[in-house]
Amino acid sequence: MRQAFSDTLVALAKADPNVLLLTGDHGYALFDAFRKECPAQYINAGIAEQNMVGMAAGLARAGFRPFVYGLSAFIPVRVIEQIKLDIAHDNLPVVLCGDGAGFVYSHLGTSHQSTEDIACTRAIPQLRIYSPADRFELVRCMTQSYECAQPVYLRMGKADLGDVHAGALSGSIEELIQLRVGSDTRVALLATGSMAKAAVDAHEQFFPDASVWSVPSIKPLDNASILELASRFNAFIVLEEHSTIGGLGSAVTELCSEFHPVRTLRIGVNDRFSHKCGTYQYLRVEHGLDLENIRKKISSFVGLPASVKTA
Known part of the structure; x- marks a missing residue:
């Protein structure tokens, strides 16, 4: 996924000299190609994220198209006020790229x-x-972020989990994308980011009759498609590597509670911090986001068989 990010950013910058990359002192190999191909469009703003977002706002006002890169713990969390007042308030075309969302930087x-x-x-x-699930969704998200010329937060999670799509995508990234088709109308799996791969694996290993959708756009949400699914399925399972408070699961339940209530299980991070440091895989287990815990939660919630494996 990171290679796709680099390649797409270089392509956008070469096509439009107004595209700029601002980073908070991230000097590793991810940007080697960009610095080589577009050196005049690269700005190292230093470890001063609030100032970097203010710079991006000023550059956008001057006609530039800034992409602001940082770890998602800092872009956007550290700079919420600057995003709100400097960028979003005036609808400036700045793309905020938050890398390492969820538990990627687990040991830190x-x-x-x-x-x-x-x-x-x-x-x-x-x-x-x-919130792209793989490199193909990432390319479409970046392209659409540039084309829409509005403020965007691009959330990038674990980069090496594998693809959920067979090839390049077309059409709007702001629509649900069906990943697997199932015959059981008891449950639909909606997943975003890194958890889309987990949803596909759960379908293939345990619940082959369940249908799976990827949700690359958290906002705007594809309300029409979600409400149409709510009219056809008895329950939703929403999977995300994010708190169960305020994320995709919350957005889905808020929408459905108003227009078409449907039972919804939110599989995400409960309202607590990690108890221990460890590997990414360890933290997925600690927070119940590994495949076995997902199987147990879905089975308990909708009464699907506890262990159904395809041939």
């Missing part, structure tokens, strides 16, 4: 684990939120 502890970023940004008017 709570300061670098980002499970509240969607909740923090959802309530800011005029700010779109994209």
Whole structure:
């Protein structure tokens, strides 16, 4: 996914000299290609994220198209006020790229684990939120972020979990994307970001009759499609590597409670911090986001068989 991010950013910058990349002293290999191909469009703003967002707002006012990169624990969480007042209030075309969302930077502890970023940004008017599941969704999210010329928060999670799509995507990224088709109308799985791969794995290993959708756009949400699914399925399972408070699960339940109530299980991070540091895989288990815990939660919630495996 990170290679796709680099390639797409370079392509956008080469096509439009007004595209700028601002980073908070991230000098590693991710930006080697950009610095080589577009050196005049690269700005290292230093470890001063609030100032960097203010710079991006000023540059956008001057006609530039800034992409602001940082770890999601800092972009957007550390700079919420600047995003709200400097960028979103005036609807400026700035793309905020938050890398390492969820538990990616697991060993660095709570300061670098980002499970509240969607909740923090959802309530800011005029700010779109994209959460790609793989490199193909990421390319479409970045392209659409550039084309829409509005404020966007691009949330990037675990980069090496594998693809959920077979190839490049077309059409709007602000629509649900069906990943697997099932025959059981008892449950529909809606997943975003890194948890889309977990939803596909759960379908293939345990629940082959369940249908699975990816939700790359948290805001705007594809309300029409979700309400149509609510009319056809008995229950939703929403999976996200984010707090169960204020994320995709909250957005889905808020919508459905008003227009078409449907039982919904939110599989995400409960209202607590991590108890221990460890690997990414360890933290997925600690917070109940590993495949076995997902199987148990779904089975308990909708009464699907506890262990159904495809051939």
